[in-house]
Amino acid sequence: MKVLKFGGTSVGSEEAIRQVARIVHSSIDQLVLVTSAVGGVTDQLVHIGELAASGRKDYASFIEGVKVQHEQLYYNLIENKPDEQFYKIIEEFEDICKGVWLLRELTPRSADYIYSTGERLSTLIISEFFRNEGIDVTLYDSRDYIITDDHFGHAHVDFKETTKRLKEVSKTFSKVNLFPGFIASTADNQTTTLGRGGSDYSAAILAGVLDADHFEVWTDVDGLMTADPRMVKRAHFIEHVSYEEALELSHFGAKVIYPPSIQPALEKGISITIKNTFNPEHPGTLITKEWDQDKELIRGISSIKDISLVTLSGNSMVGVPKFSYRFFRALSEAHINVILITQSSSEHSITVGIDTKDSKAAVKALNAEFEEQIENHKIDPIQAENNLSIIALVGSNMKNQVGVSGQMFNVLGKNGVSIKAIAQGSSERNISAVIAKDDLNKALNVLHESFFLSVTKRINLFIIGTGNVGKAFIQQLVQQFTYLKKHHQLNIKIIGLGNSRLMHFENDGIPLSKWESILQAGEKYSSEQFLEKMYNANLRNSIFIDITASEDVAGLYPQILKKSISVVTPNKIAATGSYADYLNLKGMSRRYGSRFLFETNVCAGLPVLSTLSDLVRSGDQIHQIEAVLSGTLVFLFNEYNGKTKFVDVIKKAKQLGYTEPDPRLDLFGSDVKRKIVILIRESGYKCDYEDIQLNSFLPESCLESNSVEDFYTKVEKEEAHFKNLYEAANKEGKRLKVVAKYKNGHGSVGLEAVDSAHPFYNLEGKDNIVLFYTNRYKEQPMVIKGAGAGAEVTASGIFADVLRLAQTD
Numbered sequence: 093m094k095v096l097k098f099g100g101t102s103v104g105s106e107e108a109i110r111q112v113a114r115i116v117h118s119s120i121d122q123l124v125l126v127t128s129a130v131g132g133v134t135d136q137l138v139h140i141g142e143l144a145a146s147g148r149k150d151y152a153s154f155i156e157g158v159k160v161q162h163e164q165l166y167y168n169l170i171e172n173k174p175d176e177q178f179y180k181i182i183e184e185f186e187d188i189c190k191g192v193w194l195l196r197e198l199t200p201r202s203a204d205y206i207y208s209t210g211e212r213l214s215t216l217i218i219s220e221f222f223r224n225e226g227i228d229v230t231l232y233d234s235r236d237y238i239i240t241d242d243h244f245g246h247a248h249v250d251f252k253e254t255t256k257r258l259k260e261v262s263k264t265f266s267k268v269n270l271f272p273g274f275i276a277s278t279a280d281n282q283t284t285t286l287g288r289g290g291s292d293y294s295a296a297i298l299a300g301v302l303d304a305d306h307f308e309v310w311t312d313v314d315g316l317m318t319a320d321p322r323m324v325k326r327a328h329f330i331e332h333v334s335y336e337e338a339l340e341l342s343h344f345g346a347k348v349i350y351p352p353s354i355q356p357a358l359e360k361g362i363s364i365t366i367k368n369t370f371n372p373e374h375p376g377t378l379i380t381k382e383w384d385q386d387k388e389l390i391r392g393i394s395s396i397k398d399i400s401l402v403t404l405s406g407n408s409m410v411g412v413p414k415f416s417y418r419f420f421r422a423l424s425e426a427h428i429n430v431i432l433i434t435q436s437s438s439e440h441s442i443t444v445g446i447d448t449k450d451s452k453a454a455v456k457a458l459n460a461e462f463e464e465q466i467e468n469h470k471i472d473p474i475q476a477e478n479n480l481s482i483i484a485l486v487g488s489n490m491k492n493q494v495g496v497s498g499q500m501f502n503v504l505g506k507n508g509v510s511i512k513a514i515a516q517g518s519s520e521r522n523i524s525a526v527i528a529k530d531d532l533n534k535a536l537n538v539l540h541e542s543f544f545l546s547v548t549k550r551i552n553l554f555i556i557g558t559g560n561v562g563k564a565f566i567q568q569l570v571q572q573f574t575y576l577k578k579h580h581q582l583n584i585k586i587i588g589l590g591n592s593r594l595m596h597f598e599n600d601g602i603p604l605s606k607w608e609s610i611l612q613a614g615e616k617y618s619s620e621q622f623l624e625k626m627y628n629a630n631l632r633n634s635i636f637i638d639i640t641a642s643e644d645v646a647g648l649y650p651q652i653l654k655k656s657i658s659v660v661t662p663n664k665i666a667a668t669g670s671y672a673d674y675l676n677l678k679g680m681s682r683r684y685g686s687r688f689l690f691e692t693n694v695c696a697g698l699p700v701l702s703t704l705s706d707l708v709r710s711g712d713q714i715h716q717i718e719a720v721l722s723g724t725l726v727f728l729f730n731e732y733n734g735k736t737k738f739v740d741v742i743k744k745a746k747q748l749g750y751t752e753p754d755p756r757l758d759l760f761g762s763d764v765k766r767k768i769v770i771l772i773r774e775s776g777y778k779c780d781y782e783d784i785q786l787n788s789f790l791p792e793s794c795l796e797s798n799s800v801e802d803f804y805t806k807v808e809k810e811e812a813h814f815k816n817l818y819e820a821a822n823k824e825g826k827r828l829k830v831v832a833k834y835k836n837g838h839g840s841v842g843l844e845a846v847d848s849a850h851p852f853y854n855l856e857g858k859d860n861i862v863l864f865y866t867n868r869y870k871e872q873p874m875v876i877k878g879a880g881a882g883a884e885v886t887a888s889g890i891f892a893d894v895l896r897l898a899q900t901d
């Protein structure tokens with residue numbers, strides 16, 4: 093035999109009740125059915141009771157409303173006027189309300205009688221409709237079988253008497269046996285109700301007492317989910333949970349079942365399925381005694397949106413047991429439900445999490461309880477901290493599993509979610525954290541992605557700079573988008589995009605194929621607005637990418653890193669600012685969980701900085717660096733042969749996207765200086781830009797210019813100088829290279845003519861090369877060589893940094 097419970101929405105309309113009939117029809121088992129009142133009716137009954145008690149005459153018109161609603165339902169389903177029994181229930185309802193109105197008093201006893209009307213009417217209509225549909229149904233009045241004490245409003249069941257009566261009546265059960273949920277009666281026939289979750293409870297009593305084979309809770313969702321689907325788009329249904337897991341999940345927000353109400357079924361070990369009345373083909377969630385030991389660590393992530401923390405603290409509490417007793421007694425006497433408790437082992441404070449709607453009452457009750465101690469400064473005045481939420485990982489497999497809480501707090505920390513309080517029961521089935529309400533959405537999503545491996549991880553990019561390199565980066569993202577989603581479960585979205593003129597934001601991601609036209613129609617760019625919009629979006633796994641050469645944009649990094657948003661950039665300005673600022677940026681990223689990655693600052697996409705970092709972190713020591721670090725300059729001296737003009741080769745390098753936005757930085761040697769500074773710093777040595785000795789190959793006249801055009805004119809005038817440089821080297825069979833060095837603690841940059849035996853001689857195109865001499869690479873240096881400039885390779889280096897961030901938790 094199966095027990096099926098249908099809630100208010102499942103019997104909330106004519107179509108819903110027809111659907112219930114179809115479900116019942118299709119079952120081959122003997123059924124015990126428990127149904128609630130028609131959706132929304134119990135609330136109306138409560139309202140009518142209150143109106144009558146306050147002496148308002150119009151309570152009668154609300155009774156009429158309830159009557160007409162049910163008459164209509166009856167007529168629609170049964171195509172007839174309701175029978176005598178129907179009107180008898182209505183008459184009793186009217187009589188009792190009139191009594192309340194006359195006395196201006198609603199006793200718990202009369203309230204229960206009034207509230208019982210909803211289930212009595214719904215079951216009457218359903219049973220008559222079922223009969224019409226050819227279903228062999230018997231309607232029972234639960235009040236004759238479920239016997240309780242006289243705690244009206246929340247009556248306690250007399251299981252001995254209830255078992256006796258139900259066992260007896262079950263001997264004569266038909267195929268379908270319908271009981272109204274929620275209602276019961278005392279041994280002397282006073283109507284009572286079973287409190288919150290009452291219909292679930294009635295059904296669970298029937299399932300438990302009658303040893304049902306299975307218990308189904310029919311509702312309007314497909315089952316329990318891994319997280320609240322309104323906040324976590326990727327939340328999915330849970331096929332199977334243990335009782336304990338279901339209780340933990342339900343307690344925290346997943347309001348599919350009310351835990352205490354299914355206790356009688358749990359005690360008998362009866363399996364329960366949550367099913368959707370409106371999608372009966374869906375298998376739903378099966379809840380059993382056992383849990384899946386070989387499945388994920390986490391079964392679900394639940395949350396409560398509105399929480400307040402109330403803390404009792406003060407020096408005089410330490411070692412004095414009575415404080416906690418008084419604290420909890422005061423809360424209990426004020427009828428405040430405590431959701432979470434933490435106490436530091438210093439005993440200096442006790443903190444509880446409560447529903448925000450209770451916070452004022454809690455503060456009042458506690459300040460009254462501890463008035464004397466507060467006045468004597470032994471206890472701090474009690475205040476509530478509002479605008480908080482609870483987030484909880486739930487899963488029986490977490491028990492004895494090392495690293496779960498580590499992973500939880502690591503992911504939250506990296507996303508800038510500050511944790512106000514933590515609680516974990518010794519069952520290790522639930523780890524709860526209290527966080528700011530504004531962070532709830534981000535925290536839920538980031539934990540969901542971290543703990544459910546099958547779930548795609550979303551990465552949110554905020555990019556400034558859509559020039560040469562920026563465009564190439566977005567293009568590569570477009571190309572790789574599907575591959576990354578399919579093979580690496582990464583869903584990379586651009587949320588904010590800007591350049592020196594315009595910007596545009598879309599929290600669900602800017603459509604990549606149309607980004608140029610969308611940005612073109614965007615709003616005016618301002619760095620303040622850009623940051624504000626990025627912070628307000630408060631999205632998980634946010635990465636800021638600066639693809640400009642702007643000092644202003646580089647100046648934004650400290651505040652961005654402080655918000656736990658990582659920064660990726662090919663812009664060399666921040667990493668070559670003062671040494672103190674550089675250290676500050678690196679330290680900040682350690683402190684706030686965000687990272688500052690600038691691999692493309694040196695040799696574009698070549699893995700120079702990551703390799704250097706691996707060497708240093710693994711204990712190697714860098715003694716000497718020799719490198720050719722400018723793609724532009726390699727290209728210039730490779731291309732220039734004394735026939736074409738030097739200035740034309742510079743223009744070609746710019747056109748090919750090798751130069752800095754301002755090519756003078758390449759020609760002056762400033763760009764190479766910056767790169768060697770970064771290499772020295774990343775090797776672990778203090779170095780400033782001014783410390784590097786620069787021997788420029790430009791004639792004096794080219795060092796001062798008003799604009800790039802002015803510079804070109806001056807270079808053109810000095811053509812003979814460049815020709816001489818070239819011919820002098822060429823005559824000796826040598827090639828010109830601008831070499832950066834770090835040797836004996838000293839950095840330098842200068843033009844050298846290298847012969848064919850030199851490792852730099854054969855650098856082609858825009859190649860760069862770096863030689864690291866280290867403790868481990870003594871005789872033969874470690875060599876990294878390859879294209880060191882160009883939009884494509886730089887963009888791919890930025891991409892690699894983004895993936896580095898995306899693939900670490």
Ligand SMILES: NC(=O)c1ccc[n+]([C@@H]2O[C@H](COP(=O)([O-])OP(=O)(O)OC[C@H]3O[C@@H](n4cnc5c(N)ncnc54)[C@H](O)[C@@H]3O)[C@@H](O)[C@H]2O)c1
Binds near residue numbers: 591642
């Ligand atoms: N080209 C390469 O081979 C290469 C290699 C490594 C690193 N880089 C670095 O990449 C960065 C970008 O180079 P590019 O060639 O794409 O430059 P670009 O001039 O083509 O584009 C720069 C972009 O930044 C925007 N921008 C400039 N100043 C801004 C400001 N103050 N606020 C907002 N937006 C601003 C511009 O509107 C433009 O969209 C530079 O820092 C460069 O040093 C380039």
Ligand SMILES: N[C@@H](CCO)C(=O)O
Binds near residue numbers: 692750751758
């Ligand atoms: N302008 C730079 C780009 C890489 O930083 C170069 O030519 O090397």
